[in-house]
Amino acid sequence: MKMTKKGITLSLGLVVMGSASFAQSISDAKKAIDAEQYQKASSMLKTLVKTQASKGENYYNLGEVYLRMDYVDSARAVFTQGVAAEPKNSLNYIGLGEADLISNNAASAKTNFAKAVEVSSKKDWIPQLYIGKAYIATDKPDFESALPYLQKAEELDVNDKDAETFLALGDYYALQKKNSEALQNYMRAGNINESLLRGKVQIGRMYTESRAFAESEEVLKEVIAKDPNYGPAYREIAELYMQWANQIPAEFKARAAQALENYKKYIDLTDNSFESKLRYAQFLYYAKDFKTLEEVTSALATSDPNNEKSLVVSRMRGYSAFENKNYPKSLEYMNDFFAKAKDPKRIIASDYLYLGKALAENKQDSLALMNLIKAVEMDSTNVEALADVAKRFYDAKNYPKAIETYDIVNKYNPHGKGSLYNFYYRGLAGYLLYGQGYSANTNPSKDLLVKADAAFATVLKDAPTTIDVLLWRARANNLMDSDTDPKGLKLPFYQQYLDSAEVRIAKNIQPAPPVKSMIEAYNQIAGFASYKNDKAKAKLYWDKVLALDPQNATALEGLKSLTAPAPKAPVRKK
Incomplete structure (x- = not known):
């Protein structure tokens, strides 16, 4: 399941600076961010920005919260203010660089990172650490660029004081599925700081990704026993149960229920914000609880209709309405989604899939075909829905359209689920179309028969007993x-x-x-x-x-x- 900004949540490792009272305030904000209580952290940091406006670190941490909530423009604005407030502080240059990376502007990011290094002490490992983490905190991590910075941070931290350095190295390896190296670094981080729970949660995640579900459950339950209020552990164990459910269909219902129970705890322990409810809605989709999903997204649509993430709400409403067989409403919501989606980059394959399926159920087969083709071109796993439309054309005796559609289906799904039926009906459509022309004396091309015979031959090759x-x-x-x-x-x-x-x-x-x-x-x-x-x-x-x-x-x-x-x-x- 895709979470905001990144599936794997990387720890911020916020720097504690200044007076004792200030350190305590920043420490509270850091704990809130680590616990994924972003609204709480945002409120704390906004207060710090107002009361200690000359401290660049306040702006940096607030900007990082915005990045985690996927508000890149807001983050960039705060980082810019931070640079103005304390030009010699490297953190906000790093924040700007991270925002650049998220916006796919690697050149600008490199410039900002260079400036961060320039204004920092040569013995300070923090800028090196944060730049390295910025390179792996995007949806497309740049591992080659990250490693030298992370290694430099470890080199400069000669006494291994900072557990965050090893936590970051653990994340670096975990994202590349190098679990042995990741485990070593997570354990090293835990040895330096036993109260650091993030590494243990990440170890549980690695077990989940390796399908060692029982081992993952054991690790994550240990974290929960240590701190029953640590929200990320509930999120991760919810993800575990969801993957467990998908791997064992016979246990899907029970495991999905466990997943939803724990994800609800995660929401309750973080913040009851629009963003957290939206994350819950996304999880409901993967848990296939479409009835609850429709209720949650309906409430979200009315609670904050002008929220910039209302686009995602329209998407989820369209998906849930379709799965609940409310096809007219599904089409309405999906049309609303596409009307709002001004940036084509915000449209994903499943958006075209659900629009296409909704159009098909509302008897708009030509438009359905157009959108389903887009869905399949973006993600070939969506081909089954396109096969359904092809069969609609076949059943309606629209053999030319059936042939056209089945040819696309068979291109993207030559041997997968339902492929034998697809080739079979492709063959029948060609044969019957020729027969129509033959009976009407229109001299149809025998190429129709050649391709029909080839489709039948494919069926027999894969299923000779048919x-x-x-x-x-x-x-x-x-x-x-x-x-x-x-x-x-x-x-x-x-x-x-x-x-x-x-x-x-x-x-x-x-x-x-x-x-x-x-x-x-x-x-x-x-x-x-x-x-x-x-x-x-x-x-x-x-x-x-x-x-x-x-x-x-x-x-x-x-x-x-x-x-x-x-x-x-x-x-x-x-």
């Missing part, structure tokens, strides 16, 4: 054959069908092949044999037909024709 598809290959090849000089393209497929069907009957394998289909295959083979004047083979197969259906007109007429002076033309159609 013998009914052999009939469709036989029928397609029958139509592909020459009208004036047929080569018998259909014969191998009809024969393969009969061979498989007869084995199934002999072994009493269910379901038994339909008698009608076997009669079709026997008649087709017999008819072509008669056309080639192979009377013995023709009689053999027509006798097989009569054994199944003694009154079958095609077989009776065929047997009569064998004594005629010239053979009849082959049977082309059913």
Whole structure:
């Protein structure tokens, strides 16, 4: 689940400076931030900014809170004020650099970091540490740039006084899935400062990511036992139970309930702000509690309609309404979302997915197709919804649209869930479209049959026991054959069908092949044999037909024709 700013929450490691009373205030703010109580921390730091306006550190910490809440512009403004208030303090240059990285402006970030180093003491490890952390605190960490700063911070902290240095190194390795190195650094941080719970929570996270769920649960419960009011531990154990639920479908309901219970504790222990409720709403989506999600997002929409994150609320409302089968409302909310989403970068694949599905349920298939294609292009795992629209076109006998859509589906999902059905219906759509044109004498292209046959062949390659598809290959090849000089393209497929069907009957394998289909295959083979004047083979197969259906007109007429002076033309159609 994606949290604000970063999935893995990196500790701030706020610097304690100034008088004893000031240190206590900053310490309280630091604890609030570490506990992810961002509203509380913000309130404290705003007071400090007012009462001690010359202290650049106050601005830096407030800006960091804004970054964690995903208010980058607000953070940048505060960092700028901090530079003006105390130009010789390196922290706000670092904050500006971090904001630059989040805004994908690496060049500006480098300039601000260089300025931070310039104004700081050469023996001060804090700027090195914070710059290193800034490089890994974005959605796209720059590990190559981060490492030299983190290593320099460790070098300058000659007596290993600062547990935050090792906590940051732990984060550096954890983000790269280098769990052994991460564990060493988290444990080292804990040895320096036993009250530092963040490292222990991160160890629990690593166990979760390794699917060692029981071990993760044990570690996180230890943190909760040590400090029952430490919110991040509840968030992480909620994430653990959610992943556990998804890995074991039979336990999904129970584990998801545990996840929601613990996430609610996390919300209660942090702050009951718009942002925390929004994070709860996002978690409800992953827990598939769509009924509660619809209630929570409805309340959010009315409580603060002008909040800049109302865009996400519209998104969640659209998602939940669809999952609750309220399709008209889902379309309304998704249209509202897209109307508000001025920046295309804010639109994700699932937005197009839910808009497309809502349009489809509201019988707007062409618009649904357009949006679902976008969803699949952004994330191929969304292809199942596009396959549903393709089947709608097929069921409506809109074979051209069905073919067009299935071709996209099969491009992105050649072997995944439902792929056999997708290729099967793609083949049928092509065959039936050709048949429509053939019956209407519009001279349809045989390329339709070639591609239909290729789709059927794909089904048989992955599922060779699906013998009914052999009939469709036989029928397609029958139509592909020459009208004036047929080569018998259909014969191998009809024969393969009969061979498989007869084995199934002999072994009493269910379901038994339909008698009608076997009669079709026997008649087709017999008819072509008669056309080639192979009377013995023709009689053999027509006798097989009569054994199944003694009154079958095609077989009776065929047997009569064998004594005629010239053979009849082959049977082309059913």
